[in-house]
Amino acid sequence: MAADDADKAGWPVLAAASAGALLCFLNLSALNVALPAVARSLHASPTQASWILLSYMLVSTVCILSFGRLADLWGRRRLFLAGLALFVAACAACALAPTAGFMLASRIGQAVGAAGVMANASALVSDAFGRRKMGLALGVLAMVAALAQVVGPLAGGFVVSWWGWRVLFMLNVPLGLCVLAWSCKVLPASPMVQAERFDLAGAALSFAGIGCVIYALSMAGPRGWTSTPVWAFMLAGAVAVVLFCGVQMRVASPLVDPSLFTDRGRRTAYAGILLLSMTQAAPLLLVALYLQACAGLAASEAGLRIAPVAVGMLMAAPVAGILLRRFRAETLCVGAMLLAGCALAFLGALLRPEMGGMQLSIGLWALGLGIGSFVTPNNASILQSVAPVRRGIANGVRSTLQNTGIMVGTALALSMALAGLSPGSQRTILGNGGATLSTADVAAFTRGAGSALFLLAVLCLAGAVLIACSRTPHPD
Incomplete structure (x- = not known):
């Protein structure tokens, strides 16, 4: 009964953590659509425009590790609220930005605030739920991140088309203030650790x-x-x-307790999230670029074509949390990586200008199912295996590896896909050139992108083998 009461008290905490994470992820995904309008309005140079987008991922990744440790020392509630308040203030600054430089500085402020939110969301949820319901709660949190990937570009395009890009940032202010007020009310007080220094x-x-x-x-x-x-x-x-x-x-x-890596299961879970995250964003970028450059689709059409990935993640994340009650986290992670690897191999074999829309949707949906089925049990296995006073830094390490994996996978896949093309053709594919691709360029891009997808598939399969081989006997 006591566990059920604790779980009931955890749902308001989950709502607060999910709402805060949703705001941060929506901001990241929506700007992908709004960036051209922002750059034109502020007369941003190509370098400034790219860094308005890239600075968010770079700064938040750099900060998450330290913020995870600060959460353990200073208290998760305090750091979550401080990060959310800074994020809301930075959103207002972005909406009022008079120059590209001011916009870039405001985006850095957003990233610092978002890091405070993201470094604490999973740990807050883990603290609020008992072991029986933790998997489901973390699955809901993962589902929110997938939902942001679906809603962000669509909502961003609509808002920018009808009201302008400044409204996109300004809408975050009243929404963020509501989430901040709710979080102040429901998040439990967290003690400070006085015996340790930062x-x-x-x-x-x-x-x-x-x-x-x-x-x-x-x-x-x-x-x-x-x-x-x-x-x-x-x-x-x-x-x-x-x-x-x-x-x-x-x-x-x-800052990072070396004992986090002494447990073989946790060490493998960290390696697994690094490998899987390398396949999380890179396939979407490759397919979106391919559909526009080789199949002649508009950006909005390409965005709709890759939406099945997020739909699959949205469906799989909470289901994986429920399945944690019956199956071990390692078992679910192995199955998820095998599914993601097979989906990537299927996409690599399928890739051609005249590929069928239904086949593409099935492959991307299966990839989303694999990613969504992995994230929840992986997160749960890491957070359940550490003491509550170490959950902040344990989650910080996981988030840092995840973001780093996304960047590594994207850079590696993009360089492989573009390796056989001239600089002019590369600029055309990346959207900075006006020419069309020749037949030879289309063939070269098809080979390169297909090879990159097959490499990502191999990484998934390697991760599945690694996790399967490191399984420990189930305790009696």
């Missing part, structure tokens, strides 16, 4: 390491993997990561 040296090294690696990956697509700046930033990031690991082994209160 690892400033570790935080600085993590900022430098993750920031340099993510920045290098963001440049790898347009500049190529052999570019000197790409390798310079990658090397600097690798050095910072090595120094970070050394610091974590020596300090009394590390």
Whole structure:
């Protein structure tokens, strides 16, 4: 009875965490559609326009790890509310931005606030529910992220077309204030950990390491993997990561507790989310670019064609949470990665200008089912295996690996897909050129994109084998 009462008290917390996460994810996905209007209105250069979009992912990824640790020390409720308040204020600043530079600074503020929300959402939900209902609750939270991927571009296109891009940001202000008021009311107080200090040296090294690696990956697509700046930033990031690991082994209160990686199951779960996240965004980008460049579809049509991925995630995430009551998390994760790998191989074999819409929808829907079926049990297995006082940093590590995997997979897949094309053809595919592709270019892009999809499929299958081989005996 006590567990049921605790679960009932957790639903308002889930509503608050889901609403906060929804605002952050909607903002990210909606700007993909609104960016051209923003760039034209603010007379942004191509570099400024790209960084208005990329800065959100870069800054939030860099901040999540430190914010996960701060949540354990300072209290999840405090950091969630502070992040949400900053996010709402930054949305208002974006809506009023007079210049591209001011807009970029406001987007960085949004990213910092969003990191405070995203670093705490899963941990807050895990704390609020008992073990029996935790999987379902985390599934609902994952479903919200998938819902944002469906609704964001559609809502963004509608709002920008009818009222302008500034309204898109301004709408977040009253909605965010409502979520903030509700969160203040329902989120339970969280104690501060007085015995431990925040690892400033570790935080600085993590900022430098993750920031340099993510920045290098963001440049790898347009500049190529052999570019000197790409390798310079990658090397600097690798050095910072090595120094970070050394610091974590020596300090009394590390930013990332090394004991998080001593458990084989948790270590494998972290490796699994890194591998799967590499296949999360890259296939959507490749298919969307291919449909526009080779099949001649408009951007809005291409967006609708790739929507089945998000629909599959939306369907699978809560179901996977329910199945956690009957099956082990590792079993569900292996099945999910096998499904995602088969779907990617199917898409790689299917890819051609005249491919059927129904076949494409089935392949993308199956991919979404695989991704959605993995995220919930993977998240639950990580958060259930650590003490509550370590859930913030445990989730921070998971989120950092997920975001890094998305960037790595996107950069790798894009470079493979464009490798056989001239710079002019690459600009045409990426939307910066006005020419049409020749028959030879279409064939080269088809081969490159197909090879990239097959590589992503291999990564999924490798992850399934890794998780299956590391399974521990089920406790009696």
